[in-house]
Amino acid sequence: MTITLHAWTLDDKPALIALCNAVDRTFLSDRLPEPYTEADANWWLGMAAENEGKEGVWRSIWADGNLVGSISVERKDGDENKVGELGYMILTPWWSKGIGTEAVSQICEIATRELGLVQITTMVFEGNRASERVLEKNGFRLEETKTGAVVKGGKAMDVRVYLLV
DSSP states (O other): OOEEEEEOOGGGHHHHHHHHHHSOOTTSOTTSOSSOOHHHHHHHHHHHHHHBTTTEEEEEEEETTEEEEEEEEEEOSSSSOOEEEEEEEEOGGGTTSSHHHHHHHHHHHHHHHHHOOSEEEEEEETTOHHHHHHHHHTTOEEEEEEEEEEEETTEEEEEEEEEEO
């Protein structure tokens, strides 16, 4: 299977809307609007285009010619701005096929090169063992578990913080 990452463009708007409305949200942040509208896509694609290569890198994930997800690394706020935060989502039919592992490898290399990052962090909801394995295969290590650190669906959830140096 060939896994490629592509920078998002305005032409991708219909595909982005379909992706965001089809993705399983069990382990995703509530930041992703539901339903995901054309206005949401316009804002997000504009933000990504304006900040690409400066404040982050945003990519669509393709497997054998099919759009299967989205992945990004965004600079975290701070004095040095040398730390980025990873986030990704993959459509359920494409889980457990090695796509996440390869996409994370590719985006971390892109983010390190284009943004000059020295660390990449990410948070995983407690119970999302598949994402933890993706990160571990890419050299991330568990730094800490934050109890009740994120509110999802009105409920405080534990998150596990991973770090790649």
